[in-house]
Amino acid sequence: PTMIRLEDYRPSDYLIDRVELDVRLHSRETRITATLAMRPNPVGRAGAPLVLDGEDLTLVSLALDGQPLCPDAYGLNATSLTLPNPPSESFTLRIETQVNPTANTRLMGLYRSNGVYCTQCEADGFRRITYFLDRPDVMAVYTTRIEADLDEAPVLLGNGNPADSGPAGDGRHYAIWHDPHPKPAYLFALVGGRLDRVSGSFTTMEGRTVDLGIYVEPGQAARAEYALDAVIRSMAWDEQAFGRAYDLDVFNVVAVSDFNMGAMENKGLNIFNDKFVLASPETATDADYANIEAIIAHEYFHNWSGNRVTCRDWFQLCLKEGLTVFRDQEFSSDTRSRAVHRISEVRTLRARQFPEDAGPLAHPVRPNQYAEINNFYTATVYEKGAEIVRMLRTLIGGQAFRTGMDRYFATCDGTAATVEDFLAAFEAVTSRDLSAFARWYERPGTPTVSITGDYDPEAKTYRINFRQSLPGTEGPPLVIPVVLGLVGPEGAMDEARAERAPGGVFALEQETDTLTFSNVAAAPVPSLFRGFSAPVRVAFEATDAQHLLLLRHDTDPFNRWQAAQSVGMRLVIRWAGSDSPEAAEADALVEALGAFLDAEALRDPAFAALILSLPSEGDIANEIGIGSAVDPDAIRMARETLRRRIGERLSDRLAQLRGDLADRPGTPFSPDAASAGRRALRNAALDLIAVADPIAGVDLAGEQIATATNMTDRLAGLGVLALIAGPQREAALKDFAERFRSEPLVLDKWFAIQATIPESGTLERIAALRQHPTFSNTNPNRVRALIGSFSSGNPTQFNRADGAGYALVTDAVLALDQSNPQLAARLLTAFGSWRMLEPNRRSVAHKALDRIRSQTELSRDVSDIVTRTLA
Numbered sequence: 056p057t058m059i060r061l062e063d064y065r066p067s068d069y070l071i072d073r074v075e076l077d078v079r080l081h082s083r084e085t086r087i088t089a090t091l092a093m094r095p096n097p098v099g100r101a102g103a104p105l106v107l108d109g110e111d112l113t114l115v116s117l118a119l120d121g122q123p124l125c126p127d128a129y130g131l132n133a134t135s136l137t138l139p140n141p142p143s144e145s146f147t148l149r150i151e152t153q154v155n156p157t158a159n160t161r162l163m164g165l166y167r168s169n170g171v172y173c174t175q176c177e178a179d180g181f182r183r184i185t186y187f188l189d190r191p192d193v194m195a196v197y198t199t200r201i202e203a204d205l206d207e208a209p210v211l212l213g214n215g216n217p218a219d220s221g222p223a224g225d226g227r228h229y230a231i232w233h234d235p236h237p238k239p240a241y242l243f244a245l246v247g248g249r250l251d252r253v254s255g256s257f258t259t260m261e262g263r264t265v266d267l268g269i270y271v272e273p274g275q276a277a278r279a280e281y282a283l284d285a286v287i288r289s290m291a292w293d294e295q296a297f298g299r300a301y302d303l304d305v306f307n308v309v310a311v312s313d314f315n316m317g318a319m320e321n322k323g324l325n326i327f328n329d330k331f332v333l334a335s336p337e338t339a340t341d342a343d344y345a346n347i348e349a350i351i352a353h354e355y356f357h358n359w360s361g362n363r364v365t366c367r368d369w370f371q372l373c374l375k376e377g378l379t380v381f382r383d384q385e386f387s388s389d390t391r392s393r394a395v396h397r398i399s400e401v402r403t404l405r406a407r408q409f410p411e412d413a414g415p416l417a418h419p420v421r422p423n424q425y426a427e428i429n430n431f432y433t434a435t436v437y438e439k440g441a442e443i444v445r446m447l448r449t450l451i452g453g454q455a456f457r458t459g460m461d462r463y464f465a466t467c468d469g470t471a472a473t474v475e476d477f478l479a480a481f482e483a484v485t486s487r488d489l490s491a492f493a494r495w496y497e498r499p500g501t502p503t504v505s506i507t508g509d510y511d512p513e514a515k516t517y518r519i520n521f522r523q524s525l526p527g528t529e530g531p532p533l534v535i536p537v538v539l540g541l542v543g544p545e546g547a548m549d550e551a552r553a554e555r556a557p558g559g560v561f562a563l564e565q566e567t568d569t570l571t572f573s574n575v576a577a578a579p580v581p582s583l584f585r586g587f588s589a590p591v592r593v594a595f596e597a598t599d600a601q602h603l604l605l606l607r608h609d610t611d612p613f614n615r616w617q618a619a620q621s622v623g624m625r626l627v628i629r630w631a632g633s634d635s636p637e638a639a640e641a642d643a644l645v646e647a648l649g650a651f652l653d654a655e656a657l658r659d660p661a662f663a664a665l666i667l668s669l670p671s672e673g674d675i676a677n678e679i680g681i682g683s684a685v686d687p688d689a690i691r692m693a694r695e696t697l698r699r700r701i702g703e704r705l706s707d708r709l710a711q712l713r714g715d716l717a718d719r720p721g722t723p724f725s726p727d728a729a730s731a732g733r734r735a736l737r738n739a740a741l742d743l744i745a746v747a748d749p750i751a752g753v754d755l756a757g758e759q760i761a762t763a764t765n766m767t768d769r770l771a772g773l774g775v776l777a778l779i780a781g782p783q784r785e786a787a788l789k790d791f792a793e794r795f796r797s798e799p800l801v802l803d804k805w806f807a808i809q810a811t812i813p814e815s816g817t818l819e820r821i822a823a824l825r826q827h828p829t830f831s832n833t834n835p836n837r838v839r840a841l842i843g844s845f846s847s848g849n850p851t852q853f854n855r856a857d858g859a860g861y862a863l864v865t866d867a868v869l870a871l872d873q874s875n876p877q878l879a880a881r882l883l884t885a886f887g888s889w890r891m892l893e894p895n896r897r898s899v900a901h902k903a904l905d906r907i908r909s910q911t912e913l914s915r916d917v918s919d920i921v922t923r924t925l926a
């Protein structure tokens with residue numbers, strides 16, 4: 056495949072200042088007339104040919120400055136339209152193309168989702184609408200006229216502000232939208248369809264009244280209220296936290312059911328996967344509500360970090376994505392519990408980014424080459440990208456960070472910027488040299504920081520020795536912020552001082568370094584990387600007793616949670632490698648958990664639920680995988696042993712908690728963080744009770760399902776039953792499907808829960824579900840629910856030693872590859888950790904991947920992933 060390289064970047068030879076689009080929507084023959092006001096780029100190559108991108112387009116006509124061009128005046132192939140000798144001054148190009156939205160199964164460009172016309176142009180979908188300079192550093196002002204059958208598409212939406220609308224004869228009508236803000240083509244969008252609207256209004260701090268609209272399929276309006284509220288809260292938060300106000304008279308969100316991504320930040324017209332808009336207590340879980348809030352915020356925040364300041368090229372994707380994830384994480388932390396949210400951010404990072412960074416698909420946060428950009432919307436670019444921004448804030452402090460952000464927005468507004476531009480803003484306000492810090496953007500892999508400590512009782516000093524390493528990549532050390540403190544038998548040792556760690560922040564800038572605390576009255580336990588201050592692995596040989604001291608006494612909630620995780624991780628890894636796990640070895644941990652629950656569970660149930668959660672099977676595999684061989688069955692068995700022990704020893708307390716946390720009858724459902732936290736702990740308790748006593752578990756789960764008034768409790772009950780084979784499980788699954796048969800988003804949960812049952816019969820179950828009348832390869836949510844949940848959420852069955860799990864996923868990938876390569880490639884990334892497996896499974900996985908590689912007609916998307924996975 057052709058590699059596109061960062062080092063080859065050069066500015067476009069031509070610019071487009073204004074775009075006028077006339078789009079006549081028809082289900083199979085949509086006509087697009089693009090009138091482009093163009094000129095040579097003063098910093099481009101004079102006299103260069105003009106090469107416009109295009110894909111799957113029918114060219115109907117082409118005119119230059121009003122003169123039709125005959126076919127020998129230009130070159131046309133499958134990916135471009137070339138004018139060999141364009142004018143040397145400003146000129147106007149008029150291009151007429153035709154596309155078939157109904158046949159567009161790739162869901163890139165203009166397509167129809169349940170009869171609704173919509174677009175997706177990031178990263179390079181605009182070229183599937185018209186020939187264009189489809190690159191983010193070409194920014195234009197767009198005016199769009201959309202015309203459609205009034206009956207088929209009474210709602211017509213575009214970017215920017217509405218300018219005009221009216222009848223167009225023959226049962227058709229039109230709307231004109233004008234977006235005054237120059238933007239790259241990837242932010243273009245239009246929508247046409249029969250949609251209901253929920254309306255709201257927001258007045259910005261600049262005094263602008265903004266009309267807010269959320270558009271959903273007819274009948275769904277009530278389920279969009281939560282999203283609307285999240286828009287309003289996001290707008291207010293960005294003003295208060297970052298001084299960013301909205302800049303158009305309207306802000307619209309449209310929910311569609313067929314969407315490759317989560318959502319898209321098109322200027323003034325965000326288009327969403329309906330999964331991240333629609334919510335009601337009966338159909339959405341607490342996790343769904345939290346995701347809706349976070350994604351609404353994320354896309355809205357892009358209006359500044361992404362749209363007003365966009366990316367020069369796709370290598371800079373983290374410039375908008377990492378920064379915007381950081382911003383949405385801050386929003387959620389301010390809205391919910393900061394500690395709880397931080398822990399869930401880190402869980403996501405470890406579940407998705409750490410394995411990526413440890414496997415063949417590892418890449419720098421700013422990649423330096425790609426064959427297919429759609430394969431770089433990764434956990435590394437997004438989540439690790441956000442961690443880099445957070446580290447920057449930790450190192451320079453909150454105030455300097457805010458000043459730097461203000462400067463970044465001020466100096467880069469209206470431009471297509473780079474990571475260097477971003478860092479320069481912070482260098483300017485702090486007078487610091489950030490060139491060493493910038494290495495975070497260049498170096499793939501998760502660094503390890505190895506730490507030893509020694510206490511000198513005479514001098515009352517405690518020395519901490521650090522060593523950072525990042526095997527596999529060459530280069531000078533990273534700048535790693537270590538937020539830390541000391542904890543003694545009585546709690547935080549606030550009187551201890553380390554000069555080089557002002558405010559408890561130590562910057563590890565060398566490969567090795569030593570930090571000395573003075574005035575340390577007794578041998579301490581160090582609390583390291585508080586709040587997970589850097590995306591690293593920490594190697595520190597603490598005893599279980601030391602970890603459990605932190606669980607009890609640390610002032611940093613993240614490290615309290617981490618302490619319980621660390622002890623659990625060590626036990627499970629030891630047991631996974633042994634024939635006869637000694638469950639009693641867990642009792643110090645179990646006792647500490649019990650004491651914790653007694654003291655704090657009711658005070659902060661959400662936090663307590665996290666403390667009770669063990670590292671996932673994936674986390675454990677990833678930890679073992681470093682230099683060893685992963686056997687998913689052994690991991691599961693060991694982890695279940697620990698869960699059972701906790702459930703057995705704490706059963707009374709857990710039962711008591713379920714009672715204490717029960718809602719009083721008639722309490723109305725609220726998705727707020729406190730209520731969600733109570734449900735989380737209640738359901739964590741149920742889960743542990745059921746592992747320890749499956750017979751009681753079946754009864755309790757069945758009772759919970761029977762009385763549930765919301766999806767969180769109903770699904771938690773079903774999740775418990777799903778792990779206990781028997782007629783009750785099958786009956787509950789059947790009832791659930793019956794009850795929600797006309798609720799696609801709920802059926803997705805039903806597919807997912809069955810795909811993750813860790814039993815050998817799951818394969819046949821999935822085969823049957825693929826034949827289910829509601830299963831469809833054209834709906835990405837459904838495919839992800841069944842196949843994606845299986846590969847990412849069912850480690851023992853996906854990694855079956857006989858290879859049948861791999862065959863299931865590779866079959867699904869190949870079946871999808873021609874119709875929706877982006878989705879197919881995403882599913883294939885499930886093989887990203889295959890090299891860590893024990894030798895038999897490794898060889899079976901290798902064969903499965905080879906089978907894909909040997910196909911003759913692979914998309915670029917899938918071929919890129921399979922090639923890199925096998926490299």
Ligand code: DPP
Binds near residue numbers: 354
């Ligand atoms: N829509 C995707 C996101 O917001 C890509 N920009 O992350």
Ligand code: ZN
Binds near residue numbers: 376
């Ligand atoms: Zn984004």
